[in-house]
Amino acid sequence: MADPNGVLIIAELAEGKVASVTAELATIGAQLAKSLGQELSVIVAAHKVATSAGEASHLGVSKVYTVENSLLAGFQIEAHLVALAAAIKQINPRIILVARSVIGRDLGPRLAFRLGVGIAQDTVDLSWDAGHHALVATRPVYGGASMAKVAVKSVPAVATVRPKVFDPIANSAPGQIVPLTVSIDPKSVMTKVLSQQKQAATGIKLEEARIVIGGGRGLGGPEPFKVLDEVAKELKAAVGASRAACDAGWVPHTYQIGLTGKSISADLYITVGISGASQHLAGISTVKNVVAINKDADANIFKEARYGVVGDWNKVLPAFLTAVRELNSNR
Amino acid sequence: MPVNIIVTAKQVIDPETPASSLRLNAQTKRMETPPNVPPVINGFDENAVEAALRIKDAQGGKVTVISVGKAFVTDVVKKPLSMGCDELVLIQDDAADTFDGYATAQVLAAAIKKIGTYDLVICGRQASDFDQAYVPLGIAELLGIPCVTIGQKVDVKDKNVTVGRAFADSTEVVESPMPALVTVSNELGQPRYPSLRGIMAAGRKQPISWKLADLGLNAAQLEAKVEMLELFIPAREKKCEIIDGENEEDKGRKLALKLREAKLI
């Protein structure tokens, strides 16, 4: 068999369309392929592949491999694992990239184990290291308190890539579509999704808001979030929270910002009674201006903040709200 | 129906350690806490213990906890016993600190095979040291059992497990035949505190100690596929402007003026 060759990205579909995370993979995939001096390709595995394969062919790839099977309808993870593992054996890539999305963070590691190879999870930077002859990845560790540089020594090397770190690749001339034949034993399908529920969207989405105000344990209870709501209304902001506030049941977990919550990229993020634990900061790395309102001058959040007020929010925040209302009415 | 459950639990440095007292050891490529800060059981693993005990409370059964590590602190690793688990298996190895997820998963899968009878394996969604969310998926693959991640509710009925999964903006319920592996998240709810009786019982209980050789494993099989090259803290160039004022109300007012001046609001 020929030596493993090329960079393969695994396409993710969202409501039948190629997800934007896949176009992000193509950006970093193209860089890796260039340093390797090899080709970039993508694989689409789905119930019906025609439309999505067409879309994927414009991701700067030379080939789009497709696997079509009715068992791949929706996202049935065991069927996908069987299909992808078999297809990858045929394609024989050197590097495999998967998005670290809800789907990819399970798919990537399981695929790696199935292939008997190593994987770097949740990476934010990747390069081909000719010296180590390995894929070298940078990933946040210890809740974001530090970064690890790791070498994936196995062949092929697999990595999952954190969403929104790379820009999506620009559309290119279409690559060639290569259908693969893979059989999936229906018995490999074990788990079944019984129901799915989307949280009703209320107000401005945290991830899309230009201004976010977040509350933490320092608020002391659910009531004070009403003050945050009022400030948010005045500033057209979204309200978020630290995990401590969510775990305490003061606000739903959909409010959580951070490592295991949402990532925001607001122009302005006002934190109230949040200490600035690394796991919280992990969700605000692309925020442009952080404001800290905290009574402890030594709180870590001041290291991350552009503007800070040392004081009790009970006094600071109502005065801030009044001043904002005045400013807004004088506009 | 009594349920046999295996929980995996990792001893980690306390993630609540303030950033100012965390130290990076470039030699070992690990973050270190001051010597007076004891390690803890990974938080999500305490959620895993809680999920297992809720099933045991409702239907009976047995909960066995397994941990792989280099240097266990007895009081720390015994916490799941004092919460109500039945058995603790400790797999100590001097190289355990340098295992990658692939090796750790192999050790845990071998230990689970040695235990033999189980309906459910429950793990934390990720370990708070390297945040990989990787080992449980490997265990499931190596055991060839189905796997459902990020559970906030785990219920066993007959030969099936149903898992409520928590995502940023949605939830879903997944059903799987057992044996299966489930990972759980903090949305599951506060883990119970050890009772005094539990602490006494745990004190008397002797953990089971296994070596790699007891699992039929050797170092060559456990060679890392992913090697840590470097651990570093990226330089951050941030300067905070502290808003001063006559009193706290005045600071709040000045903050509003400042943000308007900066055209941020």
Ligand SMILES: Cc1cc2nc3c(=O)[nH]c(=O)nc-3n(C[C@H](O)[C@H](O)[C@H](O)COP(=O)(O)OP(=O)(O)OC[C@H]3O[C@@H](n4cnc5c(N)ncnc54)[C@H](O)[C@@H]3O)c2cc1C
């Ligand atoms: C694996 C893992 C994942 C995690 N993921 C996340 C995550 O996604 N998001 C997240 O947020 N956390 C996460 N955490 C938790 C994180 O480590 C912290 O525990 C949490 O962020 C602390 O929340 P907090 O800042 O609200 O509370 P605290 O750290 O308790 O801080 C409260 C702050 O409020 C201040 N304060 C108190 N009273 C007042 C007052 N009257 N006026 C002004 N200030 C006041 C205090 O000075 C203090 O600084 C995670 C932890 C782990 C281990």
Ligand SMILES: Nc1ncnc2c1ncn2[C@@H]1O[C@H](COP(=O)(O)O)[C@@H](O)[C@H]1O
């Ligand atoms: N050394 C270990 N001993 C016991 N369980 C572990 C170990 N490493 C990982 N795990 C389990 O796997 C989960 C995910 O870990 P990780 O993949 O390292 O993020 C943890 O929450 C534990 O339940």
